Amino acid sequence: MTDTLVLLDHAADGTLRTPVRELVTLARSLGGSVQGVWALGAPDGTGAPDGPSDATLAELGALGLSRVHRVRADADLHLSAALAEVLAALLDSTGAGLLLATSTFENKEVAARLAVATGAGVVTDADALAVEDGRLVAGKTVFAGTWTTRCAVTAPLAVVTVKANSVVVQTADDGGTPDVVDHDVAVSAAARRVTLVERTERPASGRPDLGSAHVVVAGGRGTEGDFSLVEELADVLGGAVGATRVATDEGWIGHDAQIGQTGVTISPRLYIGAGISGAVHHRGGMQASGTIVAINSDPDAPIFEIADFGIVGDLTTVLPQASAELRRLKG
Amino acid sequence: MCVKHVPDIQSDRALGADGRVVRDGGDGTLNELDENALEAALVLAEEAGGEVVALTVGPDDAVDAVRKGLAMGADDAVHVVDDAIAGSDAIGTARVLAAAVRHLSQERPVDLVVTGMAGLDGLTSLLPTALAALLDVPALPLAAEVTVADGTVRVRRELDQATEVLEATLPAVVSVTDQTNEPRYPNFKGIMAARKKPVTTLTLADLGLAATDVGAAGARTQVVEAAPRPTREDRVLINDTGDAGIRLAAYLVDNQLA
Ligand SMILES: Cc1cc2nc3c(=O)[nH]c(=O)nc-3n(C[C@H](O)[C@H](O)[C@H](O)COP(=O)(O)OP(=O)(O)OC[C@H]3O[C@@H](n4cnc5c(N)ncnc54)[C@H](O)[C@@H]3O)c2cc1C
Numbered sequence A: 001m002t003d004t005l006v007l008l009d010h011a012a013d014g015t016l017r018t019p020v021r022e023l024v025t026l027a028r029s030l031g032g033s034v035q036g037v038w039a040l041g042a043p044d045g046t047g048a049p050d051g052p053s054d055a056t057l058a059e060l061g062a063l064g065l066s067r068v069h070r071v072r073a074d075a076d077l078h079l080s081a082a083l084a085e086v087l088a089a090l091l092d093s094t095g096a097g098l099l100l101a102t103s104t105f106e107n108k109e110v111a112a113r114l115a116v117a118t119g120a121g122v123v124t125d126a127d128a129l130a131v132e133d134g135r136l137v138a139g140k141t142v143f144a145g146t147w148t149t150r151c152a153v154t155a156p157l158a159v160v161t162v163k164a165n166s167v168v169v170q171t172a173d174d175g176g177t178p179d180v181v182d183h184d185v186a187v188s189a190a191a192r193r194v195t196l197v198e199r200t201e202r203p204a205s206g207r208p209d210l211g212s213a214h215v216v217v218a219g220g221r222g223t224e225g226d227f228s229l230v231e232e233l234a235d236v237l238g239g240a241v242g243a244t245r246v247a248t249d250e251g252w253i254g255h256d257a258q259i260g261q262t263g264v265t266i267s268p269r270l271y272i273g274a275g276i277s278g279a280v281h282h283r284g285g286m287q288a289s290g291t292i293v294a295i296n297s298d299p300d301a302p303i304f305e306i307a308d309f310g311i312v313g314d315l316t317t318v319l320p321q322a323s324a325e326l327r328r329l330k331g
Numbered sequence B: 001m002c003v004k005h006v007p008d009i010q011s012d013r014a015l016g017a018d019g020r021v022v023r024d025g026g027d028g029t030l031n032e033l034d035e036n037a038l039e040a041a042l043v044l045a046e047e048a049g050g051e052v053v054a055l056t057v058g059p060d061d062a063v064d065a066v067r068k069g070l071a072m073g074a075d076d077a078v079h080v081v082d083d084a085i086a087g088s089d090a091i092g093t094a095r096v097l098a099a100a101v102r103h104l105s106q107e108r109p110v111d112l113v114v115t116g117m118a119g120l121d122g123l124t125s126l127l128p129t130a131l132a133a134l135l136d137v138p139a140l141p142l143a144a145e146v147t148v149a150d151g152t153v154r155v156r157r158e159l160d161q162a163t164e165v166l167e168a169t170l171p172a173v174v175s176v177t178d179q180t181n182e183p184r185y186p187n188f189k190g191i192m193a194a195r196k197k198p199v200t201t202l203t204l205a206d207l208g209l210a211a212t213d214v215g216a217a218g219a220r221t222q223v224v225e226a227a228p229r230p231t232r233e234d235r236v237l238i239n240d241t242g243d244a245g246i247r248l249a250a251y252l253v254d255n256q257l258a
Helices: A020-028 A054-062 A080-094 A105-118 A228-236 A245-249 A302-306 A315-330 B032-048 B060-072 B090-107 B127-135 B188-196 B244-254
Strands: A002-007 A031-039 A067-073 A098-102 A121-126 A128-132 A135-142 A147-153 A158-162 A179-185 A195-201 A215-219 A240-243 A270-274 A291-296 A309-312 B005-007 B028-030 B053-057 B076-080 B112-115 B139-143 B145-149 B152-158 B162-169 B172-176 B199-202 B221-228 B236-239
Touching (some): A020 A031, A020 A158, A098 A105, A105 B127, A105 B139, A121 B221, A215 A228, A228 A240, A228 A270, A240 A245, A270 A315, A291 A315, A291 B244, A302 A309, A315 B244, B032 B145, B032 B172, B053 B090, B090 B127, B127 B139, B127 B172, B152 B172, B236 B244
Parallel strands (some): A002 A098, A031 A067, A067 A179, A215 A240, A215 A270, A270 A291, A291 A309, B053 B076, B112 B172, B139 B172
Antiparallel strands (some): A135 A147, B005 B028
């Protein structure tokens, strides 16, 4: 049994990041209490909401979260050093043995700081978590998704970042509305040594976030710069649009769409890659996907080695035909 | 300037029964992303005037990484090697690097530590931030762009959901991405010059670290099981004969994916 603190990642407008729901579900399965941390941004208040909405609270409560710690600090909590200090104090005061956070770059920075400050054992990009013989054991794939490992935390405190789409979200039988506890925190001068000169959140695209989408349709050099067919299929499937580095470097689509070792790591239920060769750097970011579909005109393209369903063909005919047929089947 | 040695991503890699990366020697190369770090360090040193030290922690053949650094133009190379380091987690590795940076700053001040964005072997991105925390200096990770002026380092970075600009006073730790620059190729002159430059070798004892601080003994996580992922079963490969899109749609619907 482990009491857990869940970092409640949210957009500037207060929208909860989708995978946080998975974290709460996962935390509940460990048998202990589940509390959340809602960290507020800039102290000067830039018109952003000052906490979770009633609807968000109700949703978190239904998932089994019993308490929300709403924290405002005298520093922007988007700074990892400041947030790590706040979380270290909350782990201490709540006695929680585990902090769960989504696997974002920022949260991994926070995890690194907590490891140094508290001696916590850290597992990043976990896809499963259980208590075995009194220790937390996390599942994780490594080497570009080609190996699975199970990793035990041997320290008394654990910090685990979890990949999106690792857990099926389930509401609790005994859900309620969480209470909200306010904290006003002064962080140390050391935690304020980095100045956040500017932070611009990307506007919502109307599509799901690439990092947490259940379905991702990705395009590469084979699109020759025209992403409309990729986008069309993504929209029919309610998915996100991704790309290779070639496509983002060419400026065909934003850098935030890059999947791979130096881009976003994804593990959706369904990945469809069109005009993508399957370079190791790209595979590293998508090989853990549930079902992999590849469309490529070259029968020897390496992506076919890992595809569940491969089509040797021209994406400019296959993609629109698939979109039209799906629309027809779905009525 | 830190270079971490990892086996080449292209070669087959495996985990041993003890959960450690099996390095069968010979296939070790400079982590591609560390070349971006070296390039950034060299450019900043050229602009501001200064020296670049290539530093790596790892087994004997990790020395190739700092040699490559010398060939690219680094002034000095330091290799921390000790049997006790094997099995270190990211924090353990950061401890060794932090001790090495402290050791180097006794001779000359270290203003900036530049690392790559993530070691390819564990893909953990904890190292730069942990290193900064241990050195008690600011961390500015994942720089797509980095500039240094008047003792201040400024970084632009692209995160999953946002773009940020960070600033801090030196000394600091920066990690760079593959967007930051195009690493230079070492030229013949550089390669020849690198052969003549000595590589300083340091042990844990030189750094005042105990074997229990690092390696498997100092790790707070332990791999209890590791196995290659089963290859995907029931794979289908079809040639488009005019109806592949329709067959794809049917496949997705049959498998409840659409
Ligand atoms: C340090 C480093 C980091 C990197 N990080 C990343 C990363 O994070 N993500 C990433 O994606 N890459 C990354 N790369 C780049 C990577 O190595 C590959 O170059 C890149 O993934 C290839 O992109 P691509 O598949 O779009 O292009 P290509 O490899 O050129 O493949 C294009 C494919 O499209 C097919 N094609 C062409 N026309 C059609 C058509 N009409 N219909 C169907 N198929 C067609 C071709 O047969 C070919 O297989 C990195 C490289 C380095 C060195």
